[in-house]
Amino acid sequence: xxxxxxxxxxxxxxxxxxxxxxxxxxxxxxxxxxxxxxxxxxxxxxxxxxxxxxxxxxxxxxxxxxxxxxxxxxxxxxxxxxxxxxxxxxxxxxxxxxxxxxxxxxxxxxxxxxxxxxxxxxxxxxxxxxxxxxxxxxxxxxxxxxxxxxxxxxxxxxxxxxxxxxxxxxxxxxxxxxxxxxxxxxxxxxxxxxxxxxxxxxxxxxxxxxxxxxxxxxxxxxxxxxxxxxxxxxxxxxxxxxxxxxxxxxxxxxxxxxxxxxxxxxxxxxxxxxxxxxxxxxxxxxxxxxxxxxxxxxxxxxxxxxxxxxxxxxxxxxxxxxxxxxxxxxxxxxxxxxxxxxxxxxxxxxxxxxxxxxxxxxxxxxxxxxxxxxxxxxxxxxxxxxxxxxxxxxxxxxxxxxxxxxxxxxxxxxxxxxxxxxxxxxxxxxxxxxxxxxxxxxxxxxxxxxxxxxxxxxxxxxxxxxxxxxxxxxxxxxxxxxxxxxxxxxxxxxxxxxxxxxxxxxxxxxxxxxxxxxxxxxxxxxxxxxxxxxxxxxxxxxxxxxxxxxxxxxxxxxxxxxxxxxxxxxxxxx
Amino acid sequence: xxxxxxxxxxxxxxxxxxxxxxxxxxxxxxxxxxxxxxxxxxxxxxxxxxxxxxxxxxxxxxxxxxxxxxxxxxxxxxxxxxxxxxxxxxxxxxxxxxxxxxxxxxxxxxxxxxxxxxxxxxxxxxxxxxxxxxxxxxxxxxxxxxxxxxxxxxxxxxxxxxxxxxxxxxxxxxxxxxxxxxxxxxxxxx
Numbered sequence: 001x002x003x004x005x006x007x008x009x010x011x012x013x014x015x016x017x018x019x020x021x022x023x024x025x026x027x028x029x030x031x032x033x034x035x036x037x038x039x040x041x042x043x044x045x046x047x048x049x050x051x052x053x054x055x056x057x058x059x060x061x062x063x064x065x066x067x068x069x070x071x072x073x074x075x076x077x078x079x080x081x082x083x084x085x086x087x088x089x090x091x092x093x094x095x096x097x098x099x100x101x102x103x104x105x106x107x108x109x110x111x112x113x114x115x116x117x118x119x120x121x122x123x124x125x126x127x128x129x130x131x132x133x134x135x136x137x138x139x140x141x142x143x144x145x146x147x148x149x150x151x152x153x154x155x156x157x158x159x160x161x162x163x164x165x166x167x168x169x170x171x172x173x174x175x176x177x178x179x180x181x182x183x184x185x186x187x188x189x190x191x192x193x194x195x196x197x198x199x200x201x202x203x204x205x206x207x208x209x210x211x212x213x214x215x216x217x218x219x220x221x222x223x224x225x226x227x228x229x230x231x232x233x234x235x236x237x238x239x240x241x242x243x244x245x246x247x248x249x250x251x252x253x254x255x256x257x258x259x260x261x262x263x264x265x266x267x268x269x270x271x272x273x274x275x276x277x278x279x280x281x282x283x284x285x286x287x288x289x290x291x292x293x294x295x296x297x298x299x300x301x302x303x304x305x306x307x308x309x310x311x312x313x314x315x316x317x318x319x320x321x322x323x324x325x326x327x328x329x330x331x332x333x334x335x336x337x338x339x340x341x342x343x344x345x346x347x348x349x350x351x352x353x354x355x356x357x358x359x360x361x362x363x364x365x366x367x368x369x370x371x372x373x374x375x376x377x378x379x380x381x382x383x384x385x386x387x388x389x390x391x392x393x394x395x396x397x398x399x400x401x402x403x404x405x406x407x408x409x410x411x412x413x414x415x416x417x418x419x420x421x422x423x424x425x426x427x428x429x430x431x432x433x434x435x436x437x438x439x440x441x442x443x444x445x446x447x448x449x450x451x452x453x454x455x456x457x458x459x460x461x462x463x464x465x466x467x468x469x470x471x472x473x474x475x476x477x478x479x480x481x482x483x484x485x486x487x488x489x490x491x492x493x494x495x496x497x498x499x500x501x502x503x504x505x506x507x508x509x510x511x512x513x514x515x516x517x518x519x520x521x522x523x524x525x526x527x528x529x530x531x532x533x534x535x536x537x538x539x540x541x542x543x544x545x546x547x548x549x550x551x552x553x554x555x556x557x558x559x560x561x562x563x564x565x566x567x568x569x570x571x572x573x574x
Numbered sequence: 575x576x577x578x579x580x581x582x583x584x585x586x587x588x589x590x591x592x593x594x595x596x597x598x599x600x601x602x603x604x605x606x607x608x609x610x611x612x613x614x615x616x617x618x619x620x621x622x623x624x625x626x627x628x629x630x631x632x633x634x635x636x637x638x639x640x641x642x643x644x645x646x647x648x649x650x651x652x653x654x655x656x657x658x659x660x661x662x663x664x665x666x667x668x669x670x671x672x673x674x675x676x677x678x679x680x681x682x683x684x685x686x687x688x689x690x691x692x693x694x695x696x697x698x699x700x701x702x703x704x705x706x707x708x709x710x711x712x713x714x715x716x717x718x719x720x721x722x723x724x725x726x727x728x729x730x731x732x733x734x735x736x737x738x739x740x741x742x743x744x745x746x747x748x749x750x751x752x753x754x755x756x757x758x759x760x761x762x763x764x
Binding site for chain 2: 333
């Protein structure tokens, strides 16, 4: 058996493979994406990108009911989208095992909020496991299928960014081929009308009692009794931070986060002098312990938000600040930016120039909110750009005349399609711009229903965005090249001025895609440059001022030529 | 041995991940427990990036905090300055002398600090600076800058030179093996 370094996400994928999983359906979302990318490499697993997380979970539910071990993965906010099926599949239970991977993002490295998915486990009454390193990622993924089938329940496998994206050593085992379980029609179990659901509601309570028993006795929640002055109840990444800072302390390491044990916590609390509960985000375990009437230190000692670390845990418990080794010079920030050659840059330059109100969305193009483009007014969630722009147009006619929605191709499929249909149906007049760069960009290049390729790279049908818009009632549909800034400006002005719903598709592939190569040699002709600094307004990382004059950094430049289209003095040549 | 903590820092797109992979694989080969941690996603789009590599008998936390790094290797000068507080007192700071302007500097909202190397020297850091980009371009192109820097780092760790070369060769694609070996050795001989 080979041992190697794996990020937590790869280890989960390995666990799925070894557990005999047959169907995986997911929607990409940092930090969960690589689980599905890695598992797609195994021929034995049918893995796919779904249109969104709700679809993904429903695919996995269907596969499980039909008898196969199945899986879906998503980031924390994706679970909001899939919450509808989650709450009811808790009632129906499964046939083949069903595991739902959900990755939270404490500290918001790549997310719009910091919600804590453990609350979903409690609210939907669905078992949740949480690994603390890559070895456990693999082991818990496999264990989740045993629990799912033994207790007839879906199982949530919760990761956080630090576990999903940290590498540690994993030992590979063989795959166990799990035959399809027999499917039997069972209306009382799988058709959730009120009469049936009322009966299943009782089953959930009975199942919870059995799961609590499992949490007490199975060994997934482990006591490590050392020095008993300090006892720490913890799970996931915070367990590792605490072990590094307080190796001599006693621990109750929880692997199962719903349901939580009761007797085990009481026993541990009775053995230690001072009890801490160490958890990132919400006081989830803390509230459970306090409801038992046990005195414990949690959010009175540790932060209520953000990601923890060895030092933050050490400082909080000891009450002493670590010594500073070197001063912080507070150097200029280096925020993420649109890549040199990014097709979105041309469109955002125009939106910025026209000073439009931009109802934004989730993707690489959210970076258009940053200076110098600064062309975004709102970003809420996947798909909100289109529906919110419609809301603006209904509420505020003046604002409406200078408002556009911008949304990427993958985000449009995820949850923009419904907003578009709703806008036309409700006699909306807003202008929607789909930024079609032929890929799901921000999460690192995943195929989607518009790209004509599956997750496994096979050719397939592609959604025709123009025909879709036409079918839901749009008659004004324009396709533009986002690098043709004059055309973009003219079309946008036209479309925002009409009292009809309109769609502009800005189409140019992501510069990082294989096969996208610009065979130019972009240069600034010093004799023609009047140093007007217009080219600085597109916010390209490859152009900066050297001794007060714009200069192209040839290492970063992709020769896309957008800056040439901006220069009024023909000083930039291809 | 106590755990060795090494930080690899730079700008998204500079190839810091490959360097951490090669080092991580080598430490496993030598029988150590290893943890490597990095944040994927949004910050990779030209932002400041950091990878933590830790190895020893048993490694718990995958992250390195302020004042904990034995060695920091920076692919860019400003990033060396940014991550300085993470270095242990008297720790080693290896930096490439390349400068990449961040967006706040490009748009004139901030200034790129002058004389970063002198500032670092005044802090009594065990500083090693190298023009890895120039060396890389003389061998193949800017893409092997990361392996040049890995070569510089290799001198200060306990693994044998040949083991390093083997780890580099087994990690990079076949057609770039020769260039990467040259790049590594050029860094090692700095």
